Amino acid sequence: MSAAETTADPTVAEDAALARELADATGALLLELRDDTAPGRDREYRGDADAHDFLVGALARHRPGDAVLSEEGTQDPAPRRGAHRLWIVDPLDGSSGYGRGGDEWGVHVALVVDGTLVAGAVALPARGEVVDSDTVPPVEDTPVDPERGLTVTVSRSRPPSELRRLAAAFPVRTVAMSAAGVKTLAVVDGRVDAYLHSGGQYEWDNAAPAAVAQGAGLRVTRLDGRPLPFGADDPYSPDLLVARPAVHAAILEVLGG
Ligand SMILES: Nc1ncnc2c1ncn2[C@@H]1O[C@H](COP(=O)(O)O)[C@@H](OP(=O)(O)O)[C@H]1O
Ligand SMILES: [Mg+2]
Numbered sequence: 733m734s735a736a737e738t739t740a741d742p743t744v745a746e747d748a749a750l751a752r753e754l755a756d757a758t759g760a761l762l763l764e765l766r767d768d769t770a771p772g773r774d775r776e777y778r779g780d781a782d783a784h785d786f787l788v789g790a791l792a793r794h795r796p797g798d799a800v801l802s803e804e805g806t807q808d809p810a811p812r813r814g815a816h817r818l819w820i821v822d823p824l825d826g827s828s829g830y831g832r833g834g835d836e837w838g839v840h841v842a843l844v845v846d847g848t849l850v851a852g853a854v855a856l857p858a859r860g861e862v863v864d865s866d867t868v869p870p871v872e873d874t875p876v877d878p879e880r881g882l883t884v885t886v887s888r889s890r891p892p893s894e895l896r897r898l899a900a901a902f903p904v905r906t907v908a909m910s911a912a913g914v915k916t917l918a919v920v921d922g923r924v925d926a927y928l929h930s931g932g933q934y935e936w937d938n939a940a941p942a943a944v945a946q947g948a949g950l951r952v953t954r955l956d957g958r959p960l961p962f963g964a965d966d967p968y969s970p971d972l973l974v975a976r977p978a979v980h981a982a983i984l985e986v987l988g989g
């Protein structure tokens with residue numbers, strides 16, 4: 733084997749397929765654990781821990797040279813600082829809903845290469861859904877209808893204060909959902925026009941949803957229009973907007989981004 737063959741990165745399609753496979757397998761583990769446990773905090777904590785151990789172990793086997801940032805892993809930035817390839821994973825997003833036995837929870841697996849989000853997959857196991865950035869179908873960029881207005885999905889527990897400014901500009905219907913992947917896939921499959929969040933999040937909450945959304949042709953930015961941060965020492969991610977380009981532009985115009 734030549735030196736070039738030993739050092740070449742996998743293709744983006746290969747990384748997206750791996751993200752999908754691992755999100756799906758972690759989801760299967762979580763479904764099994766759910767069925768073997770009673771609703772409550774113990775199920776939630778075991779789900780977080782078991783999904784993290786499985787997913788991080790699988791990444792270490794499949795991509796041994798790559799760095800990993802997981803919600804349940806070390807928060808010390810030193811081992812991942814400056815990494816060429818960084819996996820950002822949330823082994824169980826929407827963990828309290830998982831503990832209670834609902835279906836609004838997911839598994840997020842994303843890859844950042846040299847600071848750029850390149851691939852990702854989101855599984856919603858209780859709904860039998862899994863999508864990845866490479867194979868997700870494109871969304872049609874239909875214009876905003878000013879009469880009909882916009883349907884916006886927001887956090888069930890922490891709705892964004894910007895909704896009031898938006899509702900002053902055009903009719904807005906809000907749909908509360910739990911988990912960042914659940915909300916993002918609702919935009920991807922066209923059930924809602926946008927996902928808007930402010931007041932904080934972390935890179936593991938939005939990296940894989942953002943990768944899938946971008947793969948579908950949606951725009952994903954902060955509320956001032958800047959790119960989301962990925963691979964920073966501090967994984968805090970202040971706010972985000974996910975929408976098809978026409979809707980994204982209309983909302984940013986109102987919010988002043
Ligand atoms: N203001 C905030 N600060 C920190 N994390 C937040 C947040 N709002 C939402 N999140 C996180 O983003 C994810 C989706 O939240 P929501 O369902 O409210 O939209 C959740 O991840 P976890 O379930 O992995 O903790 C939640 O903890
Ligand atoms: Mg999360």
